[in-house]
Every structure is written in C-alpha cells, then in structure tokens.
Amino acid sequence: MGNRIFDILNKIVYNTLLALYQPFWAAIFLSFLFMFLYLYAKEHKWKKENIVYDIFSTWFSAxxxxxxxxxxxILAFYTALILLRTVLNRRIWEDPLGKIFGGWKLYENGQLTxxxxxxxxxxxxxxxxxxxxxxxxLLGESKRIVLGKTVWQxxxxVAVFSLVIELAQLLFHLGTFQISDLTYNTLxxxxxxxxxxSGYRIIRGRRK
Known part of the structure; x- marks a missing residue:
C-alpha cells in the first residue's frame, strides 16, 4: 500500500513538473516580447484603459x-515557427547525445525518415x-549583388543560428544534438x- 501511494505521488510530481517544464522556454520567449511591449507602451505613455486599442492601432498602422x-x-513569424519546431515545443530527451553522428540517411533502422x-x-x-x-x-547598398557574397553571408x-539551436537542444535536453542537422540546415x-x-537577377532583368 505504501509503495502504491509513493508511486502515485511520484507520478503526480513528475507530471506537474513536466507540464511546467515543457512550455518553460516558450513562456520565457513570450515574456521577453511582452516586456518590450511594456517598455514601448510606457515610453509612449499609453493609457491603461485604451491599451488594447493602442496596441492594435499602432501595429496595423506600422x-x-x-x-x-x-x-x-514575416521573418519573425517564420523564425518563431522554426524555434517552436526545434526547441520551444519539444519534449524532454533523456540522451541528447545519443544520435550525434546519426540522421544522415532516409532510412534508419529499416524505417523511412x-x-x-x-x-x-x-x-x-x-x-x-x-x-x-x-x-x-548583409550585401551593401549596391543594387548589383554578387552570388558568392550572397551565399556566403x-x-x-544560418550556420550560427543552427548551432545555437543544436546547443540549446543539448543544454536543455530538448531534442538531440546532431551534426547532420547542423549540416542540412546550413546547406x-x-x-x-x-x-x-537567381530570383533577384530575374526580377532586375525584367525591370530593365
């Protein structure tokens, strides 16, 4: 009976902590953005009774x-999607270094991935x-851009951004650190x- 009660309590504590941990970094991210909103509102002296109107009015105007x-x-929206997919909305991973050299092939252990x-x-x-x-x-003021510089910049x-994501997964056990992920992301x-x-050159050519 004592072991049964202990197992129940252990499960309750584990599930509670897990429920708080999983959205933790997403909550940090949203809180960080909220504080920017707070500072902006304070700087422009928005009144609290009109704050919702002021937020939407300012945003839509801009x-x-x-x-x-x-x-x-648009860039921030897509970046948020990447972070939610790779870090902010991931379950705890017991061994983040378990597949450090894996993930290169389309088939893993006989399964398509x-x-x-x-x-x-x-x-x-x-x-x-x-x-x-x-x-x-990134490329300078000139309207003529160079392929090598564009790709390199x-x-x-992307390589640094990908490395930050992989290190975050490793540090916070939110996925696996994989060299293949870093390589494919950078590629x-x-x-x-x-x-x-290519698209820029085509558009520029049509405008001439």
Whole structure:
C-alpha cells in the first residue's frame, strides 16, 4: 500500500513538473516580447484603459505604412515557427547525445525518415526571407549583388543560428544534438541564398 501511494505521488510530481517544464522556454520567449511591449507602451505613455486599442492601432498602422515592418514581421513569424519546431515545443530527451553522428540517411533502422529533408527545406525559406528583409545590411547598398557574397553571408548566419539551436537542444535536453542537422540546415541556407540571387537577377532583368 505504501509503495502504491509513493508511486502515485511520484507520478503526480513528475507530471506537474513536466507540464511546467515543457512550455518553460516558450513562456520565457513570450515574456521577453511582452516586456518590450511594456517598455514601448510606457515610453509612449499609453493609457491603461485604451491599451488594447493602442496596441492594435499602432501595429496595423506600422504594418500598413512600413514595408520594412512587414518584412521583419514575416521573418519573425517564420523564425518563431522554426524555434517552436526545434526547441520551444519539444519534449524532454533523456540522451541528447545519443544520435550525434546519426540522421544522415532516409532510412534508419529499416524505417523511412524524412527528418534530413525536412531540416534542409526548413531553412531554404528562412535564408530567402533573411536576405529579402536585410539585403542592404548583409550585401551593401549596391543594387548589383554578387552570388558568392550572397551565399556566403546567409550561410554564415544560418550556420550560427543552427548551432545555437543544436546547443540549446543539448543544454536543455530538448531534442538531440546532431551534426547532420547542423549540416542540412546550413546547406538549406546556402541553397536559399542561391535561389534568392537567381530570383533577384530575374526580377532586375525584367525591370530593365
């Protein structure tokens, strides 16, 4: 009887802590964004009785008038999707180093897995959006862009971003640290850079 009660209590404590731990980093992320909103509201002296109206009014006004705002919003939205997929919405992993050299093939232990392709495809749009949003900052003011510089700049950023994700998975046991993930993510970023360059050249050619 005593062991049964102990097992029940252990399960209750475990499930409670797990329920708090799983959304922990998503909560940190949202809290961080909320504090930016708080500072902005305080700086512009928004009144608390009109704060909801002020939030939506300011946001829609900026979205309507500013192309840069729209670009950053789309990039932020896609980045949030990546973080939720890779870090913020993951279950606890007992052995994050268990597959450090795995994940290269489409078949693992006789089972079809598309994780490698998914990782590659996930970062192709990310690199395109990154270049679209911050082209001047990354490639300079010139309207003529160079393929090598375009690919190199975006590949560096994607590689660092991917490494941060992998280290976060390792540190917080939210997935497995895999060299293959880092490689496919970075490769996806490089291909995205090539696609952006190609699309940019086509659009520029049509405007002439």
């Amino acid at each position: 979205f309507k008038l500013s192309q840069a705002f729209r670009k950053i919003f 598309t994780e490698a392709i998914e990782n590659f495809m996930l970062f192709v749009p990310f690199s395109i959006l990154l270049l679209w949003t911050f082209q001047k900052e 975006v590949t560096k950023i 996806g970023g490089a291909v995205g850079g090539v696609l952006y360059y």
